[in-house]
Amino acid sequence: MKSCKPNSLDSSLESEPQCKGGIECVGKCGSERMENAARRRLAANARERRRMQGLNTAFDRLRKVVPQWGQDKKLSKYETLQMALSYIMALTRILAEAERYSTERDWINLHCEHFTQDSYHTLVGPKLPGESEHYAQRLFGYQPEHFQMAT
C-alpha cells in the first residue's frame, strides 16, 4: 500500500550555505524558503507516517484481545472498534449480573463455563459452514447496522 507520490525532495537539501541578505540574494532566499518549506513538509510527512503506524499497532493489539471467533479474515479497523465496543458492553453486563448473586461461587458455577469457546459451541450448536460471521453477533450483539448512526 504505497503511495506513488515521489519523495525526491529529501536529497540536496543539506549543507546549503547561509544567505546573508541583500538584493542579489532575493532569489536565493526565496529558493531557500522553498527548500525549508519542502524540508518541513517531508518531516511532517514522516511524523504523520509514524503516527499512523502507531495507530495501526494499537489496532493490531486491540484485534488480539477482541473476540474473533470463526473469522478467518482480519477485522477491519471499523469492525475492530465496533467489536471492542460490544465486547466491553458484554463484559460490563456480566459484571453487573455477578453482583446479583450472593456469593462468587454461585456466580462462577452458574456462568463461567459458558464463556469458554467449547462450551459456547455446545450452547449455540455446532458451527456451520458460512455461519462464522454470526458467532460474535449472537454472543455480543455485534450488528454493524446498529452502529451506523452512532455519534
Next chain:
DNA sequence: TAGGCCATCTGGTCCT
C-alpha cells in the same frame, strides 16, 4: 470491474 479497505500526502487547526 466496482467497491471496500488501506497507506500516504497534504493543508488546516490547535497546542506548547
Next chain:
DNA sequence: AGGACCAGATGGCCTA
C-alpha cells in the same frame, strides 16, 4: 515555530 492531530484527496491492492 514546530509538533500533534485531523480530514480530504489520491491511488494501490484485493475480492466478489
